[in-house]
Structures are given as C-alpha cells and as structure tokens.
Amino acid sequence: MTKTRADELAKKQREISISEFFTKNRHLLGFDNPIKALMTTIKEAVDNSLDACEEMGVLPDIYVGIRQLSEDRFKVIVEDNGPGIVKEQIPKIFAKLLYGSKFHKLSQSRGQQGIGISASVMYGQLTTGKSAKITSKTGPRKSALFYELHVDTKTNDPEILKDQVVEWKKDHGTRIEIDLEAKYQKGKRGVEEYLKQTAIANPHVTITYSPPSGEEIKFLRATKEMPKEPKEIKPHPYGVELGMLIKMLKDTKAKTLQSFLMNDFSRVSAKVAKEICEKAKLYERSRPGRIAAQEADNLFKAIKNVKIMNPPTNCISPIGEDLIIKGLKKEINASFYTSVTRPPSVYRGNPFQIEAGIAYGGDLPGDELVRLLRFANRVPLLYQQGACAITKSVVSTLWRNYGLSQSRGALPSGPCVILVHIASVWVPFTSESKESIAHYPEIIKEIKLALQECGRRLASHIRKRKKAEHEAKKKSYIEKYLPHIGVGLRDILKLKESEEKKMLKILKDILERSRK
Amino acid sequence: MNKTLLKIKHSAKDVYDKIMKKQKPIMKFPIRSLNNVKYDPKKGYFELLGTKKVRTLTVNTVKTFAQTLRMMALSKEVIEKDDIATKREVYYVSKNWEDAKFNEQPESDTVMDDIEAMFAVNREQLGFIPEEKGGDVAGKLIVIDKDPTSGKGVRIDCTKFGSGAYSVPSDVENLKFETKAKFILAIETAGMFERLNRHQFWKKHNCILISMGGVPSRACRRFIRRLSDEKKIDVYVFCDNDPYGHMNIYRTLKVGSGNAAHINEYFCVPKAKYLGVTPQDVIDYKLPTHPLKDVDIKRAKDALKNDPFVQNHKEWQKALQLMLKMGVRAEQQALAKWGLNYVIENYLPEKLKNPKSWLP
Incomplete structure (x- = not known):
C-alpha cells in the first residue's frame, strides 16, 4: 500500500502538551518579560495565600521576600498563615497546570482560572532548571511537609524530587520558594506598589515585604474585620456559553431536562424551565445526556428569549465604604x-458590584495626571491600563465638573488618587493575564455612577476649600495693601491723619462687602 | 503750577472723592498695543485709538492700585524737588514700601508706563528717566548744551571725538544744533558705526552718523527728530535685513511703537527712509545669509497681518513677503564678504545714489 500525503503528515501530527503550549505562549499568562514574570509570580502566590486565609477565616499575615541570586536570577518566597494543604494535593496544586478548586465553582475569589501558581513553578523551572520548594502545615499538631517539585512538561504531571517531614514553628500555613529568571523594578509597576495597593484594597491584611536590597517594609492591617465570605452560586442561564451548556448537559446528575434547568442554574423555576423547553421545541422530560448538538443550540437560543429573573446578588462581598477609606x-x-x-x-447573568474611592490633596502632587488604582476582586491591576473598562469610565467622566482639570480623552489631573473596585463571581478580563476589564456597557455604567457620586463629594470639598482660600487671600490682601493706598493719597493730597483713617475705614468696608 | 503735578493731584482727588462717596474708585488707561493704534501716512506716526481699560479698585487690583498711587506720590515728590530718578532707582525706592514693593523691575516699569499713558505725558515729565543710553553721534554737527553747574552754553563739535563719539543725553529737549550736513545716517549696530566713523565716512559724504545700538531709545529717537526737523535734513536708516531690523528698529524709529503710542507723536521720525539692507540687496549684492529663525518668521507674518504701518505700505509688504519666500536673513556685516571697506567704498555710495532701492 502506498503512503498518502496524509500518512506522512500524520507522522508529524501529535498532541501538543499544555506545558509546551505554555512555553510558546507565555505572554498570555503574564510572563512576557523578566519584569512581569517576577510580578506575576508574586501576584499569583499572594492571591492564593489571601484566598486560602479568608476561606479559613483567619486574618492574613503574608510574608513576601525577593532575593537576588545573580544579575538576572531571583528567588521569590511567599509565606502565609493559611490552612495549609493536605499531602496528596500539594504536588498537583503547585506542579500541574489547570488544576485548582476555583475553576469549577462560581464565586468571588482572587484567583480564577487555576493556572496561576503552577505556571510560575514551570516558568522558574524552564528558566533556571531549579525545582520549586513548598512547605505546608495544616494544624498545630500536624507535621510540616516539605516538597521539591518539577512539572513534567510533556504530561503536565507533577514530578516529586523530594518529599520529607520537617520542623516548622508555624501552627499552619504554606510557604513557597521559586527561583526564576527575572528583573527587579522599582516604581509605579513594581512589586512594592503592587503590595501597597493590595494593602489598600485589603485593609484586613498585614504584609511584610523584604525587597532584594534595603529595609523590610510592613503594610499593617487597619481593621480586624474579615471580608464577608462570598457565597458560591449556580450559573445564571444568561451567563453560559454554548460550549459550557453542552458540557453541563453531559455532566449533570439530573434525570430530565426540566430538572436540569431548575437544579443546575439559578433563578429557573418550574414555569421558566417549561417555557424554555417549549421555545426550544424540546420535550421537558428528555434525558439531558441525550440532547444532541443541534438541540443544544436551540436550547441556548431559547434561553435568550425567555425572561428570567436576575441572579441573586448577595453572593458578592464588596470591600465596603468605610474600609476603602481606611x-x-x-x-x-x-x-x-x-x-x-x-x-x-x-x-450577562453574572452579578457584580462596583466601588469607587477618591483621596485628594495632602502630600499628593498637584500638577500630574491622577493615579488610578484598579482592582478586581481586591487584586490590583497594574498593567494594560489603557485597554481597561475602568480607565475608559474614568476618562469619559467629566471631571472638570468636579473641580479637576482634564484634557480631552485623558485622565484628569490634580492632587488626586482614584480607586475603582469591581467584585464579581466572574470578572470579565480581556486576557488570561488578568490585567484589564472587558468593556461591558453595564459595567461601565455602574463605574461611572460610582465615580460621579465620588466626584460630587469631591467637588463640594474643593469648592469649600477654594472659598476658604479666597476669603483668606482677600483678608490678607486688604490688610497688606490698604495702608499703601492711604500713604499714596495722603502724600499727594496732604491728607490729615483723621481724614486718611476715615477714608481707609470706608474703603475697607467697600472691599469687604464686594464679592470679587 | 506744573501740568503733570496738576494731573497727579486731580487723579488722586478723584480716587479720594469716590471712596468718600462709598463708591469703588477707578482709573482709566489707554490700552498700549498695536491693536489700539492707527497709522495715517500723512501724519506719519502711530496714533492712539480711543480704547481704554478701566481698572476698578477691588481685592484683586488693590495691590496694583496701591503701587500706582505710591508711584504717583513719588513722581510728585521728584518734580517738586526738581530732581530726577532713573527707572532702576524707582524700583529700588519701592523696596521701602514693604508689602507694596516691586519684586522685579519690569513690574515697576509697567506701572510707570501705565501712569505715563494715563496722563498722556512722557516719563521725563514725571521726573523719571531711563537707564538706557541715548545713542552715539559722530560727524558734521555741533551740539549746544548747558554746563550742568554753571548753566553756561557749551559747544560740542561732533567731528572732534577722534575714534570715539558724542553720546546723546537722556533729556534732549533743550539742546540746540548747528550743522550743514546733508543727511543723517542711523545705523543699527555699534560695530558698523565704528567702521564708518574710523574711516571718517561723514567727512567725504558731509553727513552725521548715529549709532542706535538696537531698538533706539526714546532719547535717541527724539534727538534725531528734533535735529532733522530743525535743520531740515534727511534721515536714512541702515539695519540688518531681518524682521527685527525692519520692524522693531526701523518701524519704531519712524512711526513709534504700540506700547508707547501715547507719546509717539514726539518720539518718531516720520521722514526717515530705509536705505538697506533690503531683501533685494541680498540678491543684488549676493550676500551670505542665515536661515530665518522661527521667531523671525512669526514676526514677519505678524507684521504682515497686524501692523498698520506695513498695511499702509505695499513696498514693505512686498519686501517682507520676499524675505519669507527667500527664507533667509542677512546682517549689515555680511557686506564684508566683498572686503572690509566695500560698505564704505561701494555699497553705501551706490545706495545713496539710488533712492529707488530704498523702502519707505
């Protein structure tokens, strides 16, 4: 039998492992350059630590350390006082991509796709050849476990290099050490700024930061109040995409289509489920697993045409007005x-909540563009500011009405910091590196409403301040210069002292009464 | 009583009376800018249009108001004592006015210019004199001045300064002149003046040389005006070929400036003619050039658009347009390309013989 061209091609065709995909597309995950690689690694580790502490209900105490090993090689250490991780899970969580607890559920959390920390482990391994070192302890009477891990880049399975029991003073918590090729940068997009912003949006957190050089920095907590625990919710029919719907149909435990719709989604009553089935021309007692692709498509379209109540919104945990100010x-x-x-x-069927805050005056520089702090589920967004719906909302708000100057199509300028936080069970990022929010009109509208309210309060503050300044200036001007009008007129007209005094008194009255 | 003193007193009285009537006092100043002048070639100088700005005494103007009154009081004192104060001295006197003092001299100069314009007098009548030197004179002229101590007449022969020159005083009002010179040549740069003087250009051409040293001072303008009027002699101007030489120097000498429009009538020389260097000279004499700077281009375009003098003289419009088209400027000294004394032996004699090559 002669070999066809397709046979030849088939030799070259093989499965691409997820790890290979990652190495070739590292920019998708935030590893585009050495500066960002360092930042992304710290960000993923800190996000995980905070989520873990909050799930356990302990006030987070996080340590972040960066040591410079050589010119372009750094060691990152992140340690928390969270619940720790059970023995079997440690290798998978840190050394298997796309493994995690958060991907499958719909609730507000920092990490979302579960790709984060293992991607950092692999990046470190690819650039330095070193393994990641994990220490974890789940309780005061448990022993601490120490692992050295590699990701098998072909199979995407963890490779355990070392696995031993060690002494650890902590009652519970997790510590990770990753060596990686990186570049350390200070300033606006640096690690310190990221931690500082994290501290602003998470006033219940204490972070100790030990930079490669210089003194240790402590961001102390301002409150002992833990954020309200976000609730897990079922997806809302409006929020699912066709592929997701097909997968849910396959995976469901429900026996009928109607019960599938009622049990696996939020806000679907028996009546609504029937209506959907009717519109999709599907029998409500069909087995979900037997719904064919074309039928699923009809179902998907039918959902859009049925009026369904909005999802419950009590699943969201905002920072809160008082704590933002703190x-x-x-x-x-x-x-x-x-x-x-x-x-x-x-x-799109996903509940979300917007918060905004403004700090004005004081030590802030007056003649620069305002600093915009963007947060999604309490995580600072440092990159891709221009592409973000938050930036768009700030730019399209008319700040001149609120006492700041602003050029067309630009951020306002003035001694001002603007904070915007979006909390959602599913934050719509524009890319997997999770750095900017997609432009949904509903989101932009909410952000603008929040900014406008802050703006009105800011305007009233600025007005009061300007008025007070004007009054003070007026008073000091009158006191300073009036006597000289007296001297000038007295010298020219040879006024008597009494005449001069009388004239000045009248003049003072005239000026004080006038508004200008 | 001295007219200026009366004006000072009237204006102070107005302010005082207004206050006593519980009204806000005001002062009125003519606006000093090219937008507020008109040019009639028959009269020959920039005249002030009527537009005035009214300064009402408010919290925002109280400082300037106080400073204006105090400077008026100082002027009164200087006039009464028959003394003088230089602009710089006035600035220093203000340092004793505590909060009303001037921080920089331009501030005090502006207030002085305002008072001048308000009373339609020149600053010498207020008792204030400029710092700037008047200009240098050499050639066929005898100036009759007074000895400051004895008050006797002094005859100053401007041919007898060797390689130096007679220097125009700040007050030229009482000078008298004796001359048989045919013309006055007013020169932009001191360097060119020195060359012509050293080679006694004035002897061969029977003329008077005056160095303006850039934009001519008021004293220099008044000196040329009185000399040319009284002795009926022509005035020719020799400047760099650039918008600064044409507009700031020549135009100011001939018709005055927007800023001092209230006194232009006495401080201009309407009969002056522009001898050179013209854009056409640059072509005819193949002069070396430099490209026009941005500020030159802006100045030339402004003049074409806004200057009433240029708008009244087609020849100037053509000259400025030619210069913009050529995109270059040329200095007086560029003539040295053809030899150091080419200007004396060829250029000036040729130009003097050919009035068609001048600009009005």
Whole structure:
C-alpha cells in the first residue's frame, strides 16, 4: 500500500502538551518579560495565600521576600498563615497546570482560572532548571511537609524530587520558594506598589515585604474585620456559553431536562424551565445526556428569549465604604477621602458590584495626571491600563465638573488618587493575564455612577476649600495693601491723619462687602 | 503750577472723592498695543485709538492700585524737588514700601508706563528717566548744551571725538544744533558705526552718523527728530535685513511703537527712509545669509497681518513677503564678504545714489 500525503503528515501530527503550549505562549499568562514574570509570580502566590486565609477565616499575615541570586536570577518566597494543604494535593496544586478548586465553582475569589501558581513553578523551572520548594502545615499538631517539585512538561504531571517531614514553628500555613529568571523594578509597576495597593484594597491584611536590597517594609492591617465570605452560586442561564451548556448537559446528575434547568442554574423555576423547553421545541422530560448538538443550540437560543429573573446578588462581598477609606488613609496621605459602594448589578447573568474611592490633596502632587488604582476582586491591576473598562469610565467622566482639570480623552489631573473596585463571581478580563476589564456597557455604567457620586463629594470639598482660600487671600490682601493706598493719597493730597483713617475705614468696608 | 503735578493731584482727588462717596474708585488707561493704534501716512506716526481699560479698585487690583498711587506720590515728590530718578532707582525706592514693593523691575516699569499713558505725558515729565543710553553721534554737527553747574552754553563739535563719539543725553529737549550736513545716517549696530566713523565716512559724504545700538531709545529717537526737523535734513536708516531690523528698529524709529503710542507723536521720525539692507540687496549684492529663525518668521507674518504701518505700505509688504519666500536673513556685516571697506567704498555710495532701492 502506498503512503498518502496524509500518512506522512500524520507522522508529524501529535498532541501538543499544555506545558509546551505554555512555553510558546507565555505572554498570555503574564510572563512576557523578566519584569512581569517576577510580578506575576508574586501576584499569583499572594492571591492564593489571601484566598486560602479568608476561606479559613483567619486574618492574613503574608510574608513576601525577593532575593537576588545573580544579575538576572531571583528567588521569590511567599509565606502565609493559611490552612495549609493536605499531602496528596500539594504536588498537583503547585506542579500541574489547570488544576485548582476555583475553576469549577462560581464565586468571588482572587484567583480564577487555576493556572496561576503552577505556571510560575514551570516558568522558574524552564528558566533556571531549579525545582520549586513548598512547605505546608495544616494544624498545630500536624507535621510540616516539605516538597521539591518539577512539572513534567510533556504530561503536565507533577514530578516529586523530594518529599520529607520537617520542623516548622508555624501552627499552619504554606510557604513557597521559586527561583526564576527575572528583573527587579522599582516604581509605579513594581512589586512594592503592587503590595501597597493590595494593602489598600485589603485593609484586613498585614504584609511584610523584604525587597532584594534595603529595609523590610510592613503594610499593617487597619481593621480586624474579615471580608464577608462570598457565597458560591449556580450559573445564571444568561451567563453560559454554548460550549459550557453542552458540557453541563453531559455532566449533570439530573434525570430530565426540566430538572436540569431548575437544579443546575439559578433563578429557573418550574414555569421558566417549561417555557424554555417549549421555545426550544424540546420535550421537558428528555434525558439531558441525550440532547444532541443541534438541540443544544436551540436550547441556548431559547434561553435568550425567555425572561428570567436576575441572579441573586448577595453572593458578592464588596470591600465596603468605610474600609476603602481606611485602606486609602493608611497608605496615602491626603486631606480628603470619600468612597461609594454601588448596589450589586448584573452583566450577562453574572452579578457584580462596583466601588469607587477618591483621596485628594495632602502630600499628593498637584500638577500630574491622577493615579488610578484598579482592582478586581481586591487584586490590583497594574498593567494594560489603557485597554481597561475602568480607565475608559474614568476618562469619559467629566471631571472638570468636579473641580479637576482634564484634557480631552485623558485622565484628569490634580492632587488626586482614584480607586475603582469591581467584585464579581466572574470578572470579565480581556486576557488570561488578568490585567484589564472587558468593556461591558453595564459595567461601565455602574463605574461611572460610582465615580460621579465620588466626584460630587469631591467637588463640594474643593469648592469649600477654594472659598476658604479666597476669603483668606482677600483678608490678607486688604490688610497688606490698604495702608499703601492711604500713604499714596495722603502724600499727594496732604491728607490729615483723621481724614486718611476715615477714608481707609470706608474703603475697607467697600472691599469687604464686594464679592470679587 | 506744573501740568503733570496738576494731573497727579486731580487723579488722586478723584480716587479720594469716590471712596468718600462709598463708591469703588477707578482709573482709566489707554490700552498700549498695536491693536489700539492707527497709522495715517500723512501724519506719519502711530496714533492712539480711543480704547481704554478701566481698572476698578477691588481685592484683586488693590495691590496694583496701591503701587500706582505710591508711584504717583513719588513722581510728585521728584518734580517738586526738581530732581530726577532713573527707572532702576524707582524700583529700588519701592523696596521701602514693604508689602507694596516691586519684586522685579519690569513690574515697576509697567506701572510707570501705565501712569505715563494715563496722563498722556512722557516719563521725563514725571521726573523719571531711563537707564538706557541715548545713542552715539559722530560727524558734521555741533551740539549746544548747558554746563550742568554753571548753566553756561557749551559747544560740542561732533567731528572732534577722534575714534570715539558724542553720546546723546537722556533729556534732549533743550539742546540746540548747528550743522550743514546733508543727511543723517542711523545705523543699527555699534560695530558698523565704528567702521564708518574710523574711516571718517561723514567727512567725504558731509553727513552725521548715529549709532542706535538696537531698538533706539526714546532719547535717541527724539534727538534725531528734533535735529532733522530743525535743520531740515534727511534721515536714512541702515539695519540688518531681518524682521527685527525692519520692524522693531526701523518701524519704531519712524512711526513709534504700540506700547508707547501715547507719546509717539514726539518720539518718531516720520521722514526717515530705509536705505538697506533690503531683501533685494541680498540678491543684488549676493550676500551670505542665515536661515530665518522661527521667531523671525512669526514676526514677519505678524507684521504682515497686524501692523498698520506695513498695511499702509505695499513696498514693505512686498519686501517682507520676499524675505519669507527667500527664507533667509542677512546682517549689515555680511557686506564684508566683498572686503572690509566695500560698505564704505561701494555699497553705501551706490545706495545713496539710488533712492529707488530704498523702502519707505
């Protein structure tokens, strides 16, 4: 039998492992360059630590350390006081890509796709050849476990290089050490700024940061109040995509289509489920697993045409107006603070909630563009500011009405920091590196409403301040220069002292009464 | 009583009376800018249009108001004592006015210019004199001045300064002149003046040389005006070929400036003619050039658009347009390309013989 061209091609065709895919597409995950690689690694580790602590209900105490090993090689250490991780899970969590607890459930959490920390482990391994070192302890009477891990880049399975029991003073917690090729940068997009912003949006957290050089920095907590625990919710029919719907149909435990719709989604009553089935021309007692692709498509379209109540919004845990102000106050020295937490709202079936805060005056530089702090589920967004719906909302708000100057199509300028936080069970990022929010009209509308409310309060503050300044200036001007009008007129007209005094008294009255 | 003193007193009285009537006092100043002048070639100088700015005493103007009154009081004192104060001295006197003092001299100069314009007098009548030197004179002229101590007449022969020159005083009002010179040649740069003087250009051409040293001072302008009027002699101007030489120097000498429009009538020389260097000279004499700077281009375009003098003289419009088209400027000294004394032996004699090559 002669070999066809397809046979030849088949020799070259093989499965691409997820790890190979990662090495070739590292920019998708935030490893585009050595500066970002360092930042992404710290970000993923800190996000995980905070989520873990909060799930356990302990106030997070996080240590972040960066040591420079050679010119382009660094060691990152992140340690928390969270619940620790059970023995069997440690290798998978740190050394298997796309493994995690958060991908399958719909609830507000920092990490979302579960790709984060294992990607950092693999990046470190690819650039330095070193394994990741994990220490974890789940309780005071448990022993601490120490692992050295590699990712098998072909099979995407963890490779355990070392596995031993060690002494650890901590009652519980997890520590990770990763060596990686990186570049350390100070300033606006640096690690310190990221931690500082984390401290602002998470005033219940204490972070100790030990930079490669210089002194240790402590960001102390401003409150002992833990954030309200976010609730897990079922997906809303409006929020699922066709592929997801097909997968859910296959995986469900429900026996009939109607019960599938009622049990696996939120806000679907028996009546609504029937209506969907009717519109999709499907029998409500069909077995979900037997729904064919074309039928699933009909079902998907039918959902869009049925009016379904918005999803419950009590699953969201905002920072809260008081704590936003506390967070801003502890890290930014200003003379005026305000914040707004909007009521929850919904985009494409996903509940979300917007918060905004403003710090104004004080030590902030007056002639620069305002600093915009963007947060999604309490995580600072440092990159891709221009592409973000938050930036778009700030730019399209008319700040001149609120006492700041602003050029067309630009951020406003003035001694001001603007904070915007979006909390959602599913934050719509524009890419997997999770750095900017997609432009949903519902989200932009909510952000603008929050900013406008903050803006109105800011405007009233600025007006009061300007008025006070004007009054003070007026008073000092009158006191300073009036006597010289007296001297001038006295010298020219040879006025008597009494005449001069009388004239000045009248003049003072005239000026004080006038508004200008 | 001295007219200026009366004006000072009237204006102070107005302010005082207004206050006593519980009204806000005001002062009115003519606006000093090219937008507020008109040019009639028959009269020959920039005249002030009527537009005035009214300064009402408010919190925002109280400082300037106080400073204006105090400077008026100082002027009164200087006039009464028959003394003088230089602009710089006035600035220093203000340092004793505590909060009302001037921080920089331009501030005090502006207030002085305002008072001048308000009373329609020149600053010498206020008792204030400029710092700037008047200009240098050499050639066929005898100036009759007074000895400052004895008050006797002094005859100053401007041919007798060797390689130096007679220097125009700041007050030229009482000078008298004796001359049989045919013309006055007013020169932009001191360097060119020195060359012509050293080779006694004035002897061969029977003329008077005056170095303006850039934009001519008021004293220099008034000196040329009085000399040319009284002795009926022509005035020719010799400047760099650039918008600064044409507009800031020549135009100011001939018709005055927007800023000092209230006194232009006495401080201009309407009969002056522009001898050179013209854009056409640059072509005819193949002069070396430099490209026009941005500020030159802006100045030339502004003049074409806004300057009433240029708008009244087609020849100037053509000259400026030619210069913009050529995109270059040329200095007086560029003539040295053809030899150091080419300007004396060829250029000036040729130009003097050919009035068609001048600009109005």
